[in-house]
Amino acid sequence: MIRVPSVPIPASFGSLRSGSLADHYNSQIPTRLYCLRQQSRKTMLGYRRFLTSFCNIRNGSGKLLPFLSFSQHRLNSTLTEDPKLHDFLDYLEQLKNYERIGVPKDAGTDSDDGFDLDRMRRLLQRLGNPHSRFKVTAANIIYAFSAISLIFCSPHLLTIRERISLGRSGGPVSVELLRNLFYHIKGSLDLSIEMEGGALTHFEVFTALAFALFSQQGIDVAVIEAGLGGARDATNVLCSTGLAASVITSIGEEHLSALGGSLESIAMAKSGIIKTGRPVVIGGPLQPHIEHIIRSKASSLNSPVLSACDAGIKSITRFFGREAETPYQCCEIHINIQEDIPLFLDLPDVKLRMLGKHQLQNAVTATCAALCLRNEGWRISDVSIQAGLEKTFLPGRGQYLTKKEAETLGLPGVSIVVDGAHTEASAKGLIEIIKMENPDGPLALVVSMASDKDHMAFAMQLLTGRTPNVVILTETSIAGSRFRTVSASDLKEVWFRAATNLGINVLDLGTINQWKTDGFPNVFSGQMKTNHSQVLLIALPNALVGDSMQVADELLRYRTGQKTHLIAVTGSLHIVSSVLLAVSQN
Known part of the structure; x- marks a missing residue:
């Protein structure tokens, strides 16, 4: 193992002094800032990246340079969001945002330290309980099938509109729909924030707005991704009559502190989305004792369970290929389950744009969820399932x-x-x-x-x-x-x-x-x-x-x-x- 704490500075880097490379670069900052003022516009354009990369930079003594402490991310948000949404975004910015500051310990557990779901229910009641007017698949997996007309997920990459997808195109909700709905319900939001003493969060308000949009658009079914665990997540206000199915893809050590500190407590939190008598799809593979926790919760609520790792399910990746510049994995998915929830499907040639074995397993899980919906009476053909799988693409994931x-x-x-x-x-x-x-x-x-x-x-x-x-x-x-x-x-x-x-x-x-x-x-x-x-x-x-x-x-x-x-x-x-x-x- 070799460390390089100090290296000589070659002449091409300037001749101020010898010493550590880090010290050399830091010593150049004031000089280069002064030089910027002396350069022509053409030269200054060449320094654009150099200057904007100084956000939160510290000098050699560790002090923050105050005149460069602007927020690059806020600038980015302004550039990517439509100006028509600035009032809405500024409204959300005033609320507590746990994505920014981190989630408190045990906030996602079903305990006294967990988030207050009654607060979310009161907000929705002031909006007319919009979440009671459509069917939901509660899940932490996002795949598009022909029967699904809305998807709600988080976080977003470039625009907050990505968190809501309407229709079969899979595109973000339009600026006009989001803006108009915000102004329509703003009075109720203002009242709720006041009545709750300012406790409502960024995620709670946006989730409520999404539910109001779903109701307004008269959708058939929505796929709702839990933001944190499940039991105390703001999305978990649905009753069994409004739930089509619950999907739990995996149990890992994500948000460990917020969800109780162990895999077992995380499994308990995620099993909170299971509702009485509604089918549960487990993605997996899970450790046996972790799967037992979920199955026990489902059994106590008389909810049938289907595992995407069932012995009757076979899936393989045959090869990796490209069409033009789009990579894909060519896969086979065969489902033949006789117990629990009987299901059958044969897809011998599926081109998934989502890459990797974990995404193939997600595809199998999503397929099982679609077949559960079909068993519930939804009209979902084999062709539409394959089309949905092949169309699905989530930016920023492989x-x-x-x-x-x-x-x-x-x-x-x-x-x-x-x-x-x-x-x-x-x-x-x-x-x-x-x-x-x-x-x-x-x-x-x-x-x-x-x-x-x-x-x-x-x-x-x-x-x-x-x-x-x-x-x-x-x-x-x-x-x-x-x-x-x-x-x-x-x-x-x-x-x-x-x-x-x-x-x-x-x-x-x-x-x-x-x-x-x-x-x-x-x-x-x-x-x-x-x-x-x-x-x-x-x-x-x-x-x-x-x-x-x-x-x-x-x-x-x-x-x-x-x-x-x-x-x-x-x-x-x-x-x-x-x-x-x-x-x-x-």
Whole structure:
């Protein structure tokens, strides 16, 4: 293991002094800011990325530079949201947002510390109980079938409208529908917020608005994704008569503290979406004692249970292919279940745009849910199920950018995959996707994570599954704030320890608060050429994600001498959002 705490500064980087590379770059900040004022407009445009990457930068003494403390995320939100929604968005901004500040301990458990569902029920009552006027599939899985006319999920990537999809097109709800409904119910929202003493949250108000929209549009059935666990989630206000089916895809250590601190308590929280007499679909595979918790809850409510891991279900991926630039996995799904809920379906040739074994299992789970609805009398044909599976695509989940999109990021010829993985299990899924496209070629990871995740387990999984050549640790705002963002330098230390624990040879290039593309790799030329098997680690806390990707590209090219390689951006949906935003703006 090698660390590089201090390196000499070559002449091409300036001749202020020798010392650490991080100190050198920090010393250049005031000088370059002054120079910006002296340059022509043409030159200043070249500094756009340099200047905007200074959000929350700290100088050598650790002090925050106050004149650069604007919110880059808020600027991004303004650019991506339609101006007609600004009143609505500003209204939501005044409410408590747990996506930004983190969920309190045990808030998702069915206990005295859990969220108050009665508060949500009172809000809906003031809106006329819109959630009682349509059927719901309560789930944490989003797949589109012909019979489903609405989807509600979170979080979003580029626009809050993504959280609501209407109709069979699967597109975000229109600006006009969302804006008009907001103004229509704003009086009731104002009264509720006042009556609840300001306790209503961003998620509760938006969920209530979504339910009101569903009712207004006269939909047949809605797929509602639980935001946190299930038992005390704001969506869990539905009674058994309004529920078509419950779907529990997996039980992992996500939101561990908020859901009781153990897999068992998480299983209990998620089983809270099970309602009396309504069918339950389990995705899995789950540990036997965890599945027993869910089945016991279902049994106590006389709810039939169907497992997507039933012995009568067979699914395989035959091959990985592309149509134009769209990757897919060609799969077979065969369902023949005689017990519990009898189901039959044979799909010998399904092209899934959602990649990886975990997405095939999700497809099987969604298919089982659709067949349950069919057993309940819904008219859902085999053809519509296959069409729904093949049409389904969720941005930011194993998404490969097109060549044109890579070019807009200044990375022509580079393969780029963005994936919101942030748990040990999802990291394993990402590795499977990477191996499909790039089993042994040069690989760089660009990672940013929230502070409340298991960083060590995430790093260990990625390093074990497919050892990268380069790992860039960076920082991205979460819901408009860095409050929940783990620092890039702390994240780098975790990755260094993970590599050490696994016996992986790693070269720690340190933390750089600002980088310079021209000649950047030359600073480390001696160290990087000593051992090509070393994994390069570097923290770039103040770089925009596009800049971090360009650093990854340069280090890969310099280290391997190859022009074709893969860059995977991961760690949260928020860093994925930053990439997709950069693509859309360019």
